[in-house]
Amino acid sequence: MSILNLDITKDRCPMTFVKTKLKLEELEPGDTLEILLTAGEPLNNVPRTATEQGYTVLETTLVKENIYKVVIRK
Amino acid sequence: MAEKNKLSIICMSGDFDKAIAVFTLASGAAAVNYEVNLFFTFWGLNAIKKSTGRRFIGRGLLARIFNFLLGGRNNLPLSRLNFGGASPGLMTGLMKSRNVATLPELFQASLALGVNFYVCEMAMHVLGLTRDDFIPEVKDVLGVATFLELSKGGQTLFI
Numbered sequence: 001m002s003i004l005n006l007d008i009t010k011d012r013c014p015m016t017f018v019k020t021k022l023k024l025e026e027l028e029p030g031d032t033l034e035i036l037l038t039a040g041e042p043l044n045n046v047p048r049t050a051t052e053q054g055y056t057v058l059e060t061t062l063v064k065e066n067i068y069k070v071v072i073r074k
Numbered sequence: 075m076a077e078k079n080k081l082s083i084i085c086m087s088g089d090f091d092k093a094i095a096v097f098t099l100a101s102g103a104a105a106v107n108y109e110v111n112l113f114f115t116f117w118g119l120n121a122i123k124k125s126t127g128r129r130f131i132g133r134g135l136l137a138r139i140f141n142f143l144l145g146g147r148n149n150l151p152l153s154r155l156n157f158g159g160a161s162p163g164l165m166t167g168l169m170k171s172r173n174v175a176t177l178p179e180l181f182q183a184s185l186a187l188g189v190n191f192y193v194c195e196m197a198m199h200v201l202g203l204t205r206d207d208f209i210p211e212v213k214d215v216l217g218v219a220t221f222l223e224l225s226k227g228g229q230t231l232f233i
Binding site: 010011012013014015017018020021022045049052053 | 098099101102104105106107172173174175179180183186187
């Protein structure tokens with residue numbers, strides 16, 4: 001059960017999704033990925049598309065102004 | 075898990091900005107789990123030649139001159155304000171400074187995410203090229219009928 005981290009707060013579309021997808025593919029069942037992302041397009045769509053692909057979104061928390069942490073488990 | 079969505083793009087343009095549009099859509103769609111099919115035809119073929127610069131390739135004198143003048147992925151012109159080929163470099167610099175993915179990054183992301191690359195058989199023939207003149211990731215050389223079959227049931231764009 002390892003925890004991976006990814007910061008996409010400096011990235012723009014489509015690399016926000018590209019980096020998330022490539023990182024999610026590294027997960028083994030039970031592993032979690034903690035993603036730091038910004039409000040707007042990434043926050044609206046990263047958790048949604050992860051759920052669509054069969055991952056579980058455990059939490060979404062505001063860590064500081066405009067930046068959120070999303071925790072996803074395989 | 076939801077049924078897989080599909081995006082197919084006919085990539086006709088050899089313009090730098092339109093290639094950015096193609097690889098942005100392709101990598102973005104693949105990243106959110108779409109099956110993505112890129113069908114390269116005519117000027118679009120320049121974006122997936124094995125040689126990224128200007129080379130005399132192809133069968134026949136005219137085709138070789140054409141291919142030299144067209145060049146590869148590093149020679150794609152901006153569709154507007156190209157300034158004799160200076161603008162793609164300037165645009166790439168601007169994109170880097172704004173933290174936006176550049177054409178090579180979008181292209182590599184598309185490859186890494188398993189986007190399917192196809193070559194138009196007819197356009198390849200016109201330009202005197204063979205499959206070996208393109209990147210090895212090209213999955214197949216196709217005609218209209220196969221492309222329609224591949225894209226059936228998904229969304230199709232023409233760029």
